[in-house]
Amino acid sequence: MKTVPSKWARRQPPFRVMEVLKRARELEREGRRVIHFEVGEPDFPTASVIVEAGKRALDDGHTGYTEALGIPELRNAIADDYRSRFGINIESSRIAVTSGASGALNLLFSVLLNPGDQVLMSDPGYPCNEAFVRLVGGEPIRMPVDQRTGYQPTVELVKEDWTADTVGVILATPSNPTGAMIQTAQLEAINDFVVERQGFVMVDEIYQGLVYEPDMDEVATSSLAIDPGLIVVNSFSKYFGMTGWRLGWCVVPDLLIEALERAAQNLYIAPSIVAQYAALAAYSREGFGVSEERRLRFQRRRDLMYEGLLDAGLEVPLKARGACYLYANVSSSGIDAETFSARLIEEYQVAVTPGTDFGSYRAQDHVRFAYTANEQDIRRGVEQVGHAVRRFQNEV
């Protein structure tokens, strides 16, 4: 019997945020109160209009498989939403409903890559993309981004790292872990460069909707407005608050949809039927009302956390206009990000994610703070961070 995990499995680094969460749960079981700034999951429950639609779906007997690309009603609802909210015309036949954005990314890299193909992605960036690319024999290539590039890849970086083996680029706007949004001009330039080389540009828009006062020159709606031929990934997890329902989608060029359908049929058959019927209600007036109200609460939380982290003595290079994260430089504390995170939870019961979860470029200088906790917790949490920073500084 073979019980040795594959090379791919052995290469997977732990998702450190999950280790932090595990430790937080242990402390909570011991009766300690932990403030959660680690998980990228809104603390709000799914809007009741969506939950009720899910319950009705079960009562109506929607308990079986659906089409691999999702029920037509939901694909149409997604296409209608691009049209009505953003003025973007996308045929519903180009939309695949998936098991979260994770399912979409997994499917897309499976149908786009051959072994040895290189894919460019930002560092820091969403770590799971490396795993999806490696799973099918591809090679993730990280592009270091920082304050100078607005924490997003630039066309210069793409040109620098493009080789004969490169087949595409994955971007995320707003991004995880920095919340940075891409400039329209940069996306256009990257797209022109990549299209000329017959590569793909994939944009992860999972934080679409969680945007606060974007600049005029940033992509505030969807990258599809720039080029409807782009590959776009999205999800019901964040703006619509449905993380646990495991539902997302992607928009792909016509030429890819059949391959994507076959991959979905083979890899997981279909996305959850209950989640799909529930998600239809996200597009109702009431559904949008709840999501919008929560967006405004996120904005207040961001402002509160940003000010609090500055008061705590940390540098926050970007007051991000999107997503639900602030990426702070903790080097003034005199200790590295992993030690900072480990000590913060042990000594102050505040859980955060070290930058090392998101890549290696200046990762030990940075920590991601998620403002997915309520305002009271944010106030208390950043106060604790201030005590911690002063203690760590005095030890050096």
Ligand SMILES: Cc1ncc(COP(=O)(O)O)c(C=O)c1O
């Ligand atoms: C940038 C990014 N992409 C994809 C995902 C996966 O999301 P889900 O599978 O819940 O849709 C996440 C989750 O946090 C993310 O931050």
